[in-house]
Each structure stands twice: as C-alpha cells, then as structure tokens.
Amino acid sequence: MPEIVQLLASPVHRLAGRPADGPAPAPPDELVGEIQLRAGLGVVGDRYFAKPAHRNASVTIIARESLPPGVDLVQVRRNILTAGLSVDDLIGAVLTLDSGDGPVRLRVNRPANPCAWMDVTIGPGAFRALRRRGGVRCTPLDDGVLRLGPVRATVDREAVGA
Template identity: 60%
Template sequence: MSTTVEVVALHVSPVHAYEGRPADGPRPDPEPVSRDRVVVRAGLGLVGDRYFNRPAHRRAAVTFFAAESLDHVAEALGLAAAPDPLLVRRNVVLRGFDVDALARHDVFALDSGDGPVRFEVGRPANPCAWMDAVIAPGAFAALRRRGGVRCVPLDDGVLGRGPAVLLA
C-alpha cells in the first residue's frame, strides 16, 4: 500500500534534553535539532543522533511520530494551536499516516525523493511525563497510545522534509 505523506519535522540531537526532573526544565541543546535532511545508516540510526550506533538502542534507533497526535493534544487540552512537533523529540514526524497502528516487526519504507529507506518497527515510543512540562499539563495523558514507534533502519539513505511516499 502506497500513501502520500508529509515529513513535517526531522529531529537529530546528540544529547538528551529531557533528563532529570521535569520541574527543573529541559537541558538546552548544544546545536539546533531541526533538520531539513537526515542521513540514515542501516542498523545504526540517524547520523549525529544520540541513539546512533548505541548497542542498547539498535532495535529502536529511529522514532516515528504522527503529527495528527499533536492535533489531538491541542483539541483535548483546548490549546490554540498544535504544539511544535520538535517538542516530542521524535526523529521523524509524519502527517498522513497512523504510525501508532504499526505493529512490532512491520516493515515500511519512506521515500522523500532520494529513494526508499526501509524501517522495521521495534516497539512503541511511549510518551513521558516531560510532555506535561514542555507542551502543557495533561499532554502526557493525551499522548498515551499516540507516542509513535521506535524502529531499526534496514537501509542506508537520506530522508528530507516535505512530501514523501510511505509504502507499508
């Protein structure tokens, strides 16, 4: 099945910003985390990301998230607009596909113009309590079962922001 999607945001960060207690606030990123393009390495993750080539995260090195989940948060919490997709700290934010409906070991491909890159779903990317601190109180609960999925890349390639095709 081929679905036209939009890559809304790409996020690569060499450090964890959400460590410690949410009341203390996030740690500042040492460099901008938003990317127009990211380099994917099979079995390793996104070049420059904190989970790249980490043995404990190889089966969960790349996270995917549905932008529609942020629309749900805005509606559920009465926010004026959907939160910034980079706040959830997921690597790839898509609009137009329910990534949370993917099951463990599902394989899908994303082609944003530089050729398809395949990913295998590992496990859900459950939201954390930090969402209440960085988005709004209640965001953590609103994102339950809408936190995205953790994947392992099966191919080398490049992903870019903008229109894309998802093959599931």
C-alpha cells in the same frame, strides 16, 4: 500523499533528570532539512546513533495528527514528524519511506511511549493524552536519506523477518 513535516537529529539529551528541573536548552541546529540513516545504527548525528541499548529504537516517528496544534519535535523528542501517516498502527511492520533519494526501510518495533516530561514540554495532561499516540520506535534496515516534503510510504506487514 503523506509528508515529512519535521526532522530532528539532536546530539544532546534534553530531557534528563527530573521533569521538575526543566529541560536542558535545545541546540539551535537540531531541526534539519534532511537526515541520514544507517542500517542498524540510526540517525547520523543523533544522541542514540550506534548506541547498543537503542539499536531497536534508534529512530522514532510520530504523526502530527497525534499532537496538539503548535507542538513539534523539539518538545516530543522524536526524529521524524509525519502528516497523513498513522504510524501508531504499524507495530510489527516494515515501513518504507522514500522522499526522493530512494527507499529507506524501517522495522517498526514498538510504541514510543510518552513520559512525564511531556507534561513539562507540552503542557499539563500531555503525558496522558499521548498514551497509545506517542509514535513508534524503529530500526533502519537500509542506509539512506530522508528529506522534508512529500514522501512515498508503503507498509509491509509480512516482512517481519526482513
């Protein structure tokens, strides 16, 4: 069964400016045990919540299998880290996740392409290594809660207009 390994809701942009200047410090409470999602708005408390420019990319998901050992959401700045779920193959589908509090549908809109910051936060070569494996950008279609642990996941490739 797939699992949600980590969740991140960060109110701050850590990767701003030039990578050579280094990232801003991470807030101590950005890795959380649960996140609240709002339809069309994103993750409550996250830096992209309700931002018009990010409505189609307000929730980001990446698979643990895409990352080097020991790398987590603090380094890649995605919201949801899964295990056992190949998210990069889901562009155009609706992914439904249920971690025990009811289903939350996410429209998978486009890849979450890596940037040059990955060579700084993870290590040299990470930017290239994460191409086509950097996760996906989604829009939540429902209000709901996602928690760490096992998750029921279903994929609807026909629900493009949902």
